Amino acid sequence: MSRSDTLLLLDFDGTVAVGDGPVRAYAQAAVALLPAADRKAVLRQLDAGLAAVDQDRAPLDGYDLVRMLAEEHGVGPHALSAAYLASRHALATDQAPISAPPGLAELLAELRPDATIVLATNAPDIRLREALRGIGLGGLIDRIAPEVGKPGGMDTLLDSLRVAPAGPVRVLSVGDVWVNDLAPVAARGHTTALISRCPPPEARPTHVGPDLPSLFPAIRTWVQSSLVEGLTR
Numbered sequence: 425m426s427r428s429d430t431l432l433l434l435d436f437d438g439t440v441a442v443g444d445g446p447v448r449a450y451a452q453a454a455v456a457l458l459p460a461a462d463r464k465a466v467l468r469q470l471d472a473g474l475a476a477v478d479q480d481r482a483p484l485d486g487y488d489l490v491r492m493l494a495e496e497h498g499v500g501p502h503a504l505s506a507a508y509l510a511s512r513h514a515l516a517t518d519q520a521p522i523s524a525p526p527g528l529a530e531l532l533a534e535l536r537p538d539a540t541i542v543l544a545t546n547a548p549d550i551r552l553r554e555a556l557r558g559i560g561l562g563g564l565i566d567r568i569a570p571e572v573g574k575p576g577g578m579d580t581l582l583d584s585l586r587v588a589p590a591g592p593v594r595v596l597s598v599g600d601v602w603v604n605d606l607a608p609v610a611a612r613g614h615t616t617a618l619i620s621r622c623p624p625p626e627a628r629p630t631h632v633g634p635d636l637p638s639l640f641p642a643i644r645t646w647v648q649s650s651l652v653e654g655l656t657r
Contacts, residue, residue: 428540429592430650431585432643433609434565435599436545438485439619439636441522441555444474446511447486449520453507454494466493484601512548516555524559525636531643532564539647544569544581544597546604574601578608589613596646598639602627615646 434440451470455463473489483489491504499507514520532541541564545552549570556562572581586593589612596615599605602624606616610628617639618629631642 427538429594430539430647431587431593431595432535432539432541432647433585433595433597434541434543435601435605436543436547436552437487438600439598439605440524440528440543440561441516441559442525442636443522444486445519445521446515447474447490449514450487450508450511451490451494453510454490454499454504455497456507457503458497458499462497466497469493484604509548509550512550515551516558522555522559524561527637527640529560529564531640532561535644535647536564536566538651540566542567542569542585544572544574544578544605546572546574574604575608578604582608582612587612587614594650596643598636598643602629617642 437446448470451467455466458466470486470490470493473483473493474486483492487508494504494507511520516522535541543552543556543565545568547570549568552568552570553562556565569581572578582595585595587595587609594614595609596617597606597609598617598619600619602618602620603626606618606627606629610616610630615631616629617631617633618627619634619636619639620627620632621634623629623632631639633639633642
């Protein structure tokens with residue numbers, strides 16, 4: 425198989441970019457106009473909830489948890505939208521720090537000669553390239569697809585990448601939210617890798633691990649198998 429027919433599809437928040445900085449920036453902006461006591465209450469609940477978000481899948485992720493907590497205190501959708509955009513403008517700054525999982529830059533540099541690397545995120549195209557450079561991944565992503573609209577919008581993205589249930593293009597999708605990042609890919613019969621310590625009951629990933637580095641061997645093996653398949657055709 426050619427490099428263009430071997431796609432490594434990566435999520436951004438919680439996968440390529442780790443750390444609670446952006447979520448906390450979102451929370452700070454979302455509760456900025458609340459009374460001081462309510463602000464403190466929401467942030468305390470956030471601290472407790474972030475530790476449990478992978479065990480209790482009621483919130484999909486930290487951003488969903490912020491939304492739930494803010495709504496409980498009367499923060500409306502327009503204020504939440506503005507707060508989210510503010511947090512994205514702070515992405516990868518001191519106000520919303522992030523980092524890459526250890527060893528990811530080296531892995532992507534190793535795999536890029538044999539696979540096309542696509543970043544697919546629901547986030548808007550705000551500071552994504554700056555963030556990638558800041559965490560050492562600049563120049564290691566072949567395509568950035570912002571505002572995908574997961575999970576529904578994943579089908580449009582997969583169609584644009586020529587990912588069919590049976591076809592020449594193979595894809596491995598890696599992410600931390602089953603329904604958003606992986607389920608649409610699994611529905612087309614392709615490979616998935618879920619980052620989770622406690623997968624939701626409905627999840628059926630090909631691979632699962634507590635963090636991205638734990639999935640590196642599976643990712644390498646998948647790319648190598650794509651090369652072998654291409655040579656035997």
